[in-house]
Amino acid sequence: MPALLSKLEQEPAKFSTLHKLINKYTDMNEKVLAKEKINAILDADIDSAGTAAFLLVSFNAHETNDPTALIKYADENLDNGYTENALSKAKNILRNKGDNPEFEAVIYLRYIELLKEPTPSTLNGFAWRMSELDLNLEIALEKIISGIENTTDLDQKYMFIDTKAEVLWKMGRVEEALMEIEICVKGKPEDKYYREQKEKFQHSMKKGDFISL
Numbered sequence: 001m002p003a004l005l006s007k008l009e010q011e012p013a014k015f016s017t018l019h020k021l022i023n024k025y026t027d028m029n030e031k032v033l034a035k036e037k038i039n040a041i042l043d044a045d046i047d048s049a050g051t052a053a054f055l056l057v058s059f060n061a062h063e064t065n066d067p068t069a070l071i072k073y074a075d076e077n078l079d080n081g082y083t084e085n086a087l088s089k090a091k092n093i094l095r096n097k098g099d100n101p102e103f104e105a106v107i108y109l110r111y112i113e114l115l116k117e118p119t120p121s122t123l124n125g126f127a128w129r130m131s132e133l134d135l136n137l138e139i140a141l142e143k144i145i146s147g148i149e150n151t152t153d154l155d156q157k158y159m160f161i162d163t164k165a166e167v168l169w170k171m172g173r174v175e176e177a178l179m180e181i182e183i184c185v186k187g188k189p190e191d192k193y194y195r196e197q198k199e200k201f202q203h204s205m206k207k208g209d210f211i212s213l
Helices: 002-010 015-027 031-044 051-064 068-076 083-097 101-114 120-133 137-149 154-170 174-187 192-207
Strands: none
Touching (some): 031 051, 083 101, 101 120, 120 137, 120 154, 174 192
């Protein structure tokens, strides 16, 4: 920090120094100082990549707990390198607020569809969240199948298969859900969670909570 502040004294409008200070202040939770440096970049008109402009939108959204500005930013910067980040932050705010699950699902889906090469873990996260919200289940199933097909880590694969089972269960496809979770139970018999998932599916079938398709 002292070295950065010294550099800033010598070149008060140098983007790289200001940007490093923003990151430092953010890590220290010094939001006022971070925003001060963001505005310094904007005032100096050296924000060629739009970094500071996005950071300011992001800071304000988190301070107000309102994703509107982030979504507006994404709408207006479709080819910007920060568009994905804006939607990711927006969905996180919506999730934390928890008062509009339908809108969260819309923004989450938009974020996933924007990713050119989503990782299997990202696809799994989307599918699991949709199972929690009970929304976009057909798309969630498609995404988690892709996640399973594109992971080579065995433990991760079982986790993804469990997500697939949960999505199928939420869709009322209990027999298929049981077939999937059985793979996890057999592959990791020591895992209590997978056994409990199987019991949950079996119990719902006995109660007739779902129609087996």
